[in-house]
Amino acid sequence: MITHWSGQSQELEPIVKFLLAGPGIDVNATHRYKSRTPLSFAAEKGYTAIVKLLLAVPGIDVNAADTFHGTTPLIFAAREGHVAIAKLLLAAPGISVDAPDVHSWAPLSFAAMNGHEAIAKLLLAAPGIDVTAADEHVKTSFRFAVEGGHDAVVKLFLVAVPALDVNAPDARKTTLLSAAAEKGHTAVAKLLLSAPGINVNASNTNGRTPLSFAAEEGHEAIAKLLLAAPGIDVNAGSTGETALTWAVFAGKEAVVQELCACPKIIVDVAVVKRCIEYLPLRHQLAVAASKDDLEKCLRILEKFVESKSKGGGAEDGEGISGG
Known part of the structure; x- marks a missing residue:
């Protein structure tokens, strides 16, 4: 059987028909080195007519995975965005809609991470689909869509999976909101913020919140969305490492200004300076702003404290301190 593909589907179709008509043909024969079946190659290349021919053969293994990555025909179709082939495979008897590869990534994972909305829709409608399946890093298909900034797929998940x-x-x-905030996916952040039950202040193991990620990366539009969200705690953060601290540390002047405009902001210049000084080295090497940008941000804080002190301060002088 053919286990190496070149040329167009219409060129290969008569050859495949001829071979399938021969005696003793093994439709599940694998490639010598890649351990992949004809169905696997046809699904990857987008050869719809050939996939249809192969699926009609008795004994076809629709879930055959290669030995290197554990990639099934359905994963190939989902990854490459071949909608017609995904439909054919999902209709095939015995298809496993959740069969993962060696990374524990299922077909839905690949559709989500690559932004293939039509295929994600097909998979979400498939009986028995597990939308909570996760890899070793506890990343689900929904998270892949969020991290990839695929707002159409994110919206699809939110509508198709009420729970x-x-x-x-x-x-x-x-x-998920922190992931969207860190990567600057404004449309995705907006969708998540509109979802019932969203926790705008949820922190990770390092005490980082969505607002602190947006502040550090300088994503002003997302910072504005978060600051406008009901229940937002502008001062959230462990040991003084608030969104303001991260914005100053990264030299994000626009975000610093935005945070200072928040009525409930607590500005303690001394605490900000101390936190910046003692941030872990990995952050200092990867994130730290230039000395000029850092000093500009600190001056913004100092001027803010000075103006608030002269004018009665935030909440009559509470929450402001010089350094």
Whole structure:
């Protein structure tokens, strides 16, 4: 049987028909090195007509996975965005809609991470689909869509799965909203913020909140969305490492200004300076702003404290302190 594919589907179709008509043909024969079946290659390449021919053969293994990555035909179709082939495979008797590869990524994971909305919709409608299946890092298909910034797929999940846990954390207890905030996916953040039960202040194992991630990365639009969210705690953060501290540390002037405009902000310049000084080295090497940007942000805080002190301060002088 053909286990190496080149050319167009229409060129290969008569050859496949001829071979399938021959005696003793093994439709599940695997490639010598890649351990992949003809169905696997056809699904990956998008050869719909050939997939249809192969699925009609008695004894076809629709879930055959290669020995290197454990990739099934359905995973190939989902990963590459071949909607027609995904439909054919999902209709095939014995298909396993959740069969994962060696990374514990299922077909839905690949559809989500690549933003293939039509295939994600097909899979979410498949009987027995497990939307909570996660890999070793506790990343679900929904998280892949969020981290990839695929707002159409995120919206699809939110509509198709009413019981979806919008606050589900990963292995480091980082929530979906934090992931969207860190990566700057504004449309996704907006969708999550509109979801019932969303926790806008949820912190991970390091005490990081969605607002602190947005502040550190300088995602002003997301910071504004979060600051406008009901129940937001602008001062949340462990041991003084608030969103304001992270914005100053990363030299994000616009976000610093935005945070200072929040009525409930607590500005203690001395605490901010101390936190910046003692942040872990891994953060200092990866995130720290230039000295000029850092000093500009500190000056913003100092001017803020000075102006509030002269004018009666936030909440009559509470929550402000010089350094």
